[in-house]
Amino acid sequence: MPSNPLILSLFFSCIFFVSSSSATTTTDLSSFRLRRNGNRMIKDLNLHPSHGANIFKSNARSFDDELKVSELGLAEKQLSFPFKVLGDSGASVSDLAQHAGYYRIQHTIDARMFYFFFESRRAKADPVVIWLTGGPGCSSELALFYENGPFKLTSNLSLVWNDYGWDKVSNIIFVDQPTGTGFSYSSSDRDLRKDETGVSNDLYNFLQAFFKAHPEYVNNDFYITGESYAGHYIPAFASRVNQGNKNKEGIRINFKGFAIGNGLTHPEIQYQAYTDYALDNNIISKSDYNRINQKIPACQRAIKQCGTTGTSTCQSAYSVCQRIFEDILSVTDNINYYDIRKKCEGSLCYDFSGVESFLGKSSVKSALGVPSDIDFVSCSDTVYRSMLNDWMRDLAVGIPPLLDQGIELLVYAGEHDLICNWLGNSRWVHAMSWSRQKYFVEASNMSFLVDGKEAGVLKNHGPLTFLKVHDAGHMVPMDQPKASLKMLELWTTGRLTPAKQGAVAPL
Ligand SMILES: *[C@@H]1O[C@H](CO)[C@@H](O)[C@H](O)[C@H]1NC(C)=O
Numbered sequence: 215m216p217s218n219p220l221i222l223s224l225f226f227s228c229i230f231f232v233s234s235s236s237a238t239t240t241t242d243l244s245s246f247r248l249r250r251n252g253n254r255m256i257k258d259l260n261l262h263p264s265h266g267a268n269i270f271k272s273n274a275r276s277f278d279d280e281l282k283v284s285e286l287g288l289a290e291k292q293l294s295f296p297f298k299v300l301g302d303s304g305a306s307v308s309d310l311a312q313h314a315g316y317y318r319i320q321h322t323i324d325a326r327m328f329y330f331f332f333e334s335r336r337a338k339a340d341p342v343v344i345w346l347t348g349g350p351g352c353s354s355e356l357a358l359f360y361e362n363g364p365f366k367l368t369s370n371l372s373l374v375w376n377d378y379g380w381d382k383v384s385n386i387i388f389v390d391q392p393t394g395t396g397f398s399y400s401s402s403d404r405d406l407r408k409d410e411t412g413v414s415n416d417l418y419n420f421l422q423a424f425f426k427a428h429p430e431y432v433n434n435d436f437y438i439t440g441e442s443y444a445g446h447y448i449p450a451f452a453s454r455v456n457q458g459n460k461n462k463e464g465i466r467i468n469f470k471g472f473a474i475g476n477g478l479t480h481p482e483i484q485y486q487a488y489t490d491y492a493l494d495n496n497i498i499s500k501s502d503y504n505r506i507n508q509k510i511p512a513c514q515r516a517i518k519q520c521g522t523t524g525t526s527t528c529q530s531a532y533s534v535c536q537r538i539f540e541d542i543l544s545v546t547d548n549i550n551y552y553d554i555r556k557k558c559e560g561s562l563c564y565d566f567s568g569v570e571s572f573l574g575k576s577s578v579k580s581a582l583g584v585p586s587d588i589d590f591v592s593c594s595d596t597v598y599r600s601m602l603n604d605w606m607r608d609l610a611v612g613i614p615p616l617l618d619q620g621i622e623l624l625v626y627a628g629e630h631d632l633i634c635n636w637l638g639n640s641r642w643v644h645a646m647s648w649s650r651q652k653y654f655v656e657a658s659n660m661s662f663l664v665d666g667k668e669a670g671v672l673k674n675h676g677p678l679t680f681l682k683v684h685d686a687g688h689m690v691p692m693d694q695p696k697a698s699l700k701m702l703e704l705w706t707t708g709r710l711t712p713a714k715q716g717a718v719a720p721l
């Protein structure tokens with residue numbers, strides 16, 4: 215076992231890239247048996263900004279004057295960039311509003327959650343959707359500017375309207391969480407989250423404040439979406455919303471469904487799928503497959519010990535199991551583990567430095583209402599490390615009661631992603647025990663058609679849908695923007711699966 219499991223976290227994870235070059239990291243790295251991929255990544259780790267998370271030792275309350283937090287705990291402002299967004303929004307809503315804000319998180323010492331809220335370009339009656347990027351510790355602004363937000367960044371850091379932004383069919387919220395991620399901050403490291411209980415309570419409390427401030431959206435359908443490590447956040451948040459509704463806590467959320475894109479939800483099943491996926495896709499040989507497979511039983515035992523509530527056992531499982539992934543990478547020729555068709559080039563396989571430059575501009579921060587002292591942290595290694603007990607826990611266990619209440623779950627996965635591959639996702643979805651599991655398992659595959667062409671293969675029964683998306687890696691909305699928008703639109707209107715088309719009664 216490596217002396218320090220944290221080291222692996224920097225290399226091999228559902229994290230996109232790690233923006234840290236803290237002294238501790240560098241020291242730990244030198245004691246590690248470096249592999250080819252590792253060496254290159256360390257070079258690339260030298261990213262800006264240099265701090266690990268927005269946790270300040272001084273009291274962040276001094277920012278309150280600048281932020282003008284309201285009674286609701288929200289400090290929100292209408293977005294107005296000091297430049298013109300290029301292209302055509304195509305909006306049919308005449309008073310289209312876009313907001314950025316901070317939520318003063320209840321029951322924390324001093325935490326503020328940063329968010330964007332974009333009203334639908336189509337209709338105010340469209341569903342409210344929240345998006346969560348993974349990491350843990352990566353900012354949702356990565357998705358906003360490279361995947362499904364209203365704008366895309368050009369190479370000269372201008373913004374251009376995204377024709378396939380998810381705000382074309384939904385009122386969408388992007389949040390930076392857990393605390394310390396993106397523009398979210400606190401003065402106390404006791405506000406760093408360690409598990410899904412903390413994460414889901416913060417999100418639930420935010421949602422309550424959000425709907426209090428935007429009562430006109432309370433009756434809209436509400437959906438939770440996200441990607442990668444959000445495969446952990448999403449089921450936990452979904453259960454938290456459901457529990458809040460049942461217990462009549464605060465505002466009733468009109469919660470309809472949750473969607474997980476290339477997520478990590480059930481590690482025991484998903485870690486076992488790595489070698490199978492790698493062999494099926496010819497990125498490892500049969501002899502490598504046999505050799506690496508010998509590590510699976512120890513990983514499975516370790517994950518079982520971790521269970522759903524373990525702590526140090528979960529960190530051990532993490533170290534043991536990451537070796538499977540590490541071994542696969544070590545025999546491949548520099549593949550991009552988010553998209554095996556590509557080489558790993560640029561900062562940890564993709565170059566997303568544009569968003570850091572853009573959100574680092576003082577004019578942009580001021581347009582967003584971000585205090586000038588706060589730097590944008592695209593992926594926080596501090597947040598990541600504080601969540602390590604959480605990584606190997608099984609988050610699928612909470613899902614069956616939600617399905618049995620008719621809450622929709624869509625699990626989708628780009629077929630060329632290795633790290634949270636479709637095979638592992640398909641397996642846990644099939645293995646999940648719920649009242650109509652049998653019918654889901656027996657259901658036949660259907661084509662997901664976009665413009666008359668098959669954009670994916672889907673399987674559905676009742677509230678449960680699995681979709682494998684063609685020609686896409688880890689970030690489906692980046693690789694297949696049109697198909698991903700269609701997916702969201704059809705799913706949130708009950709038309710993703712033909713069987714449901716025109717159905718008069720919900721199943
Ligand atoms: C930035 O690039 C876009 C196209 O990508 C172009 O339309 C725009 O004029 C450029 N802006 C500047 C200031 O060069």
Ligand SMILES: *[C@@H]1O[C@H](CO)[C@@H](O)[C@H](O)[C@H]1NC(C)=O
Pocket residue numbers: 659671682
């Ligand atoms: C259904 O599709 C999956 C890929 O999403 C494939 O692995 C599986 O073999 C298909 N099942 C059948 C019965 O064709």
